[in-house]
Amino acid sequence: MLDWRWDFAFEVLPRLLLATLNTLMAAGLGYGIALVVGLVFALAQRTRYRLVTAIARESVEFIRSTPLVLQIFFVFYVFPQFGIRLSPWTAGMIAIGLHYASYLSEVYRGGLESVPRGQWEACTALNLGTARTYFRIIVPQALPPALPGMGNYLVGIFKDTPMLSVIGVAELMHTANAIGSESYRFLETYTMVGLLFLLISLPAAAGLRAFEAWVRRAFGLSR
């Protein structure tokens, strides 16, 4: 029956906390990749070239509709088949970064589409260049509606990092599995992993809500 051992819990806590740092780093790196590649996916869907648009569109759909864990395996095992060896970290970051890039490109697209057509027309009428149109007029208006989605996916990528454990990235879940198989004590280990996730993701979600509210005020969009 249930026997929670505090001494064991405290014994493995430092290892779990250290692994949490790796989890946070994985989430941060993956999100960084996703932010940039997502933008490429989103802009590629807005070009004049039908073929580029179609390829970008289908890629995003494909990546979005297939499981991340399978994509992680795919990247990790397929590249070596063609002679490119990837470390678990590299493969993991590519897979999770691409997966979330496809989500973020949809968020960007929604944000860009929420800017009224008249704004684009006004930019043309004022003879603004592409860069100024985007950076001074469009992005400041597209960003606030995109922020909630971007925030959700930041928390989302954090919660998906345990999948990286399947290829041996030493993040929280991987460490927990290692502790579990050394000691056969799953109760304390997995419970603490769950609590660590809660302790980070709930305040992070609340913080992001506050940040969105601040941005909306700063851009003069509400109240």
Next chain:
Amino acid sequence: MSYWEFLGEYGIRFVSGAIVTAEQTVPASALAIGIPVVFGLMRLSRSFVIRSAAIAYIEFFRGTSLLVQLYWIFFVLPLFGLTLEKFAAGFIAVGMNLGAYGAEVVRGAIRSVPHGQTEAAIALNLSPATRMRRIILPQALLIMLPPWGNLLIELLKGTALVSLISVADLMFAARQVNGSTFLSAQAFGTALIVYYVMARLVVTPAMRATERVMASRLGRT
């Protein structure tokens, strides 16, 4: 070995894996549809206790990872005297996880039904239960169906994780074939394509059809 020979030899494993994935998806979807209706309504309850219970459930399952929940249900619950067979543990974890996301969809949809509908129902002297069942929920259902389509695709993708507790689903088949042939691109690529086909050619059209049926039953066509 050409890809066609590969499919000829190992295709049957992918087919049986895909069947298990479907067998996981169906009960998980049933859970992920039933739970949100109950918890979404509890979330809107006037009673503090009921509302808190719903919030606790929703925040707990949305705040941790599906994989952590799956392992917890499979490895830790038996220590509480509740042993689940791996197949059941798989779809229960996936269903309960997606159910928490669904509960928020249900809540949002119910709240976005115009308030005049509630007032009209009260003016017509409908009981609260009838009001919810006959007036509010049908209209909310129409609003929540599109986000449900996305959630069901998330759910289908989520079932890939049950392979990690050795349920022999599509993902599991791909790993086995990869392990015995070392043809990673073929093994994982085939599984990716099958998942894509299931999501785009089964789940999405089914949801579109449901949306059309619901819209016409509510006279909104």
